[in-house]
Amino acid sequence: MNKSRFVSVFVSVCVVLTTWGCGRGQSGHNSMQIKGSDTMVNLGQAWAEEFMKTNPDTSVAVTGGGSGTGISAMIAGTCDIAEVSREMKTSELELAKKNGIEPRLFKVALDGLVVVVHPGNPVSQLTISQLADLFTGRIVNWKELGGRDAKIVLLSREVNSGTHVYFKEHVLQSGAPGGAVEFTPAALLLPSSQAIADEIAQNIDAIGYFGMGYVTAKQKTLAIARDAQSPYIPPTIANVIDGSYPISRPLLMYTKGEPQGLVKRFIDFILSAAGQTIVSRIDFVPVKSKV
Numbered sequence: 001m002n003k004s005r006f007v008s009v010f011v012s013v014c015v016v017l018t019t020w021g022c023g024r025g026q027s028g029h030n031s032m033q034i035k036g037s038d039t040m041v042n043l044g045q046a047w048a049e050e051f052m053k054t055n056p057d058t059s060v061a062v063t064g065g066g067s068g069t070g071i072s073a074m075i076a077g078t079c080d081i082a083e084v085s086r087e088m089k090t091s092e093l094e095l096a097k098k099n100g101i102e103p104r105l106f107k108v109a110l111d112g113l114v115v116v117v118h119p120g121n122p123v124s125q126l127t128i129s130q131l132a133d134l135f136t137g138r139i140v141n142w143k144e145l146g147g148r149d150a151k152i153v154l155l156s157r158e159v160n161s162g163t164h165v166y167f168k169e170h171v172l173q174s175g176a177p178g179g180a181v182e183f184t185p186a187a188l189l190l191p192s193s194q195a196i197a198d199e200i201a202q203n204i205d206a207i208g209y210f211g212m213g214y215v216t217a218k219q220k221t222l223a224i225a226r227d228a229q230s231p232y233i234p235p236t237i238a239n240v241i242d243g244s245y246p247i248s249r250p251l252l253m254y255t256k257g258e259p260q261g262l263v264k265r266f267i268d269f270i271l272s273a274a275g276q277t278i279v280s281r282i283d284f285v286p287v288k289s290k291v
Contacts, residue, residue: 031059032262036070036083037162038192039111039211040251043282044083050278051269058262064192067162068092074254075099080263082254085111085162085211102257108270109251110285112212112240113167116197116219118204123147125223125232128246131171134207137184142205154187155196155208163193166249167209209247212240213283240285251284 034044041064048060062083070082075096088096088103096103115131117123123145126134133139135154143149157164173181190196193210200206201218212235215221223232226246239245259267269275276286 030057030262032061032081032266033073033079034060034062034070034081034083035065035073035079036081037067037085037251038064038157038194039085039163039213040064040083040109042213043109043251043279043284046278046282047266047270047275050274051266055265060266066158066160067165068160071254074103074256075101077256080255081266084252084254085249086165087252088254103254104256104258106253106255106267106271107250107287108253109276109279109287110240111249111251112235112237112245112285113163113209113247113249114212114215114235115207115209115222115224115247116200116215117207117222118200118202119218119220120204121147121207121220123222124220125225127225127228127230128171128174129227131224132174132181135167135172135183135187136181137186140186150205153203153206154184155199155206156183156187156189157193157196157210158189158191163210164189167247170247170249211284212237215283237280237283237285250287 034048041062044062048062052058052060067082067084067086070079070084071088071092073079074082075092087105093103115126121142123142126145130139130145134152135156139145140152141149142152156167168181168183172183190199190208193214196208196210197214197216197219200208201216212221221235223234224246225232233239233245235245235247240248253267253270255263255267271287279286
């Protein structure tokens with residue numbers, strides 16, 4: 001995919017206070033913290049950079065760490081917005097309520113979760129069932145899938161990642177809804193989507209998954225079918241929009257209750273035509289069809 005890349009660094013130029021960081025954005029001051037999904041960090045930084053161009057008196061800092069980390073930070077009061085690639089768990093909602101927080105959910109973009117291999121790997125398509133067999137350890141050699149005779153190297157996000165949770169629930173557990181299906185212990189848990197992308201680029205026997213915004217020419221995306229009788233669908237923006245690509249999801253933001261002040265202005269910007277145009281530019285899918 002042709003895309004702009006953004007380095008995962010702070011886009012803030014201010015000194016960030018270590019306590020009550022979340023209160024500044026909500027109370028109308030000019031600095032704000034956003035934390036959470038590694039899938040969304042480049043998108044969040046792109047939004048922040050553009051927002052600060054038209055609001056030069058503001059400072060917006062964006063960091064990753066995983067969806068669970070962002071949610072925990074929001075509940076603890078150390079960020080204004082949690083960027084997440086999954087909805088909050090019941091336990092997280094209960095903890096928020098116990099802390100007097102009523103999280104407000106915003107759907108800000110859509111994402112196709114791509115399955116990637118090295119460009120030299122001859123395998124080009126898989127079913128959801130085959131993916132489940134791969135990542136639970138029932139398939140261990142590429143020759144079982146029409147590839148070369150070599151052990152498969154499985155790459156996954158770590159358990160705190162919303163991408164990890166989504167893949168487990170929608171791929172691994174697809175044949176056993178509500179079941180206790182888990183990743184094989186042989187899967188290597190990597191700390192970021194970029195780490196998976198880098199490993200795929202240099203390991204011809206590896207397979208992994210991440211948000212479509214991370215794909216470069218150094219990885220090959222696989223077409224995915226819901227089952228053996230269904231067509232194999234490539235992970236394109238058009239196929240995510242029309243719902244034909246089987247592994248798609250919303251990208252979300254949570255705030256502590258109804259957003260106010262700087263937080264509200266930032267959310268309004270994200271959902272505007274200008275904000276949704278940035279979604280397309282980073283190779284995610286806008287939540288609004290016309291931007």
